[in-house]
Amino acid sequence: xxKRFAIATAIALCATTFVTVAADDFPFKKQIQARQSFMRxxxxxxxxxxxxxxxxxxxxxxxxxxxASNLLAAAKMKNSAMWPAGSDxxxxxxxxxxxxxxxxxxxxxxxxxxxxxLTDALTIMVAEAGNGLDAVRANMGAVxxxxxxxxxxxxIPKD
Numbered sequence: 051x052x053k054r055f056a057i058a059t060a061i062a063l064c065a066t067t068f069v070t071v072a073a074d075d076f077p078f079k080k081q082i083q084a085r086q087s088f089m090r091x092x093x094x095x096x097x098x099x100x101x102x103x104x105x106x107x108x109x110x111x112x113x114x115x116x117x118a119s120n121l122l123a124a125a126k127m128k129n130s131a132m133w134p135a136g137s138d139x140x141x142x143x144x145x146x147x148x149x150x151x152x153x154x155x156x157x158x159x160x161x162x163x164x165x166x167x168l169t170d171a172l173t174i175m176v177a178e179a180g181n182g183l184d185a186v187r188a189n190m191g192a193v194x195x196x197x198x199x200x201x202x203x204x205x206i207p208k209d
Contacts, residue, residue: 078137082148085132088124095120096193099175102183103190109183118179121193122172125165139206154204161200168196 095117101107102114138150154161171192178185 076143076147077141078134078144079147081132081134081137082144085129085150086148088127088129088132091124092121092197095124096197099179099186099190099193103187109186111180111182114186115176115180118172118175122169122176125169125172149206149208151204151206154200157204161204164196164199164203167199168193171196 098107098117099114099121102109133150133154135155137144137148138152138154139145139148140152171189175186175189175193178189
């Protein structure tokens with residue numbers, strides 16, 4: 051009797067786990083999760099610099115330099131595997147899973163130019179971030195514009 055109960059419990063547990071996993075699965079799940087995590091790294095480091103620039107956090111030269119370096123390292127990362135064609139919000143099953151617009155895959159020269167503008171702005175920020183609060187403030191606009199360069203044309207705004 052105990053053996054039957056254990057087997058029945060194991061089957062029920064496996065079936066429940068399978069249904070939960072299957073219900074949570076969607077096309078390009080790993081790629082979308084990876085790029086969303088990647089963007090969180092950007093947001094975290096940009097938030098450190100932004101808080102300093104706005105006076106919401108004390109300026110810390112080491113932290114500012116580290117955050118700028120992290121942003122540049124992320125910008126230089128080879129992450130095309132996170133962005134396969136068809137992993138946009140217009141694709142079947144992805145409407146609420148990503149905010150990427152289909153346009154991104156048909157605009158590669160423009161995307162490259164936008165990425166270069168961000169990388170250039172971050173290169174300057176890395177050189178300047180440790181040189182004082184005024185240096186951080188002077189470069190935040192260009193970094194923000196670099197981010198917006200892709201977010202505005204290639205990402206669906208939040209509701």
